[in-house]
Amino acid sequence: DQQVKQNSPSLSVQEGRISILNCDYTNSMFDYFLWYKKYPAEGPTFLISISSIKDKNEDGRFTVFLNKSAKHLSLHIVPSQPGDSAVYFCAAGNTGNQFYFGTGTSLTVIP
């Protein structure tokens, strides 16, 4: 049973525009959420996180939004750059316990 879902396997965006990647989770008790970025033949690298006490966290071009009532989070990348082309995984869980990963969204930023 998939606890974290990324329903869009792929996304294409023009350079300079906004990329929005979505993630849904099923367990309302999850209190911490992360986004990872993965290039081919490399392991995932941490991008940005948010705790359940916040609804927004921003780091440069990357912003994560959390809607606890909808059990939904999203990653916004503004402006998108060709180097952002990668697979993005969201992960959710509880501090001190296992984190569950989504199936990933492959982002392509078109120059």
Place this chain on the structure above:
Amino acid sequence: EAGVVQSPRYKIIEKKQPVAFWCNPISGHNTLYWYLQNLGQGPELLIRYENEEAVDDSQLPKDRFSAERLKGVDSTLKIQPAELGDSAVYLCASSSSPGSTDTQYFGPGTRLTVL
């Protein structure tokens, strides 16, 4: 700072053969994770170590999989015997404190192909 090191990067074996993967976490990281990633899926936790203790191995298929982290640093994941369905990427990750929300740093993974 050196990252998480895994070897080998690629392994091709025939079914029923044994295979082992090695992981060296980031220096000072007490928590070590082994994940399995199937094609088109996200990483799935197999086992989590706090120092040398396996604190969560509920997802590890214990009939054929085993892991160890004898001195609380390096870790080895073994499959014996391997089956066709074990073909996947095996990822190792480490973090600095127990079950923390600190970043998990991933290694590049070992891609296993079972023929």
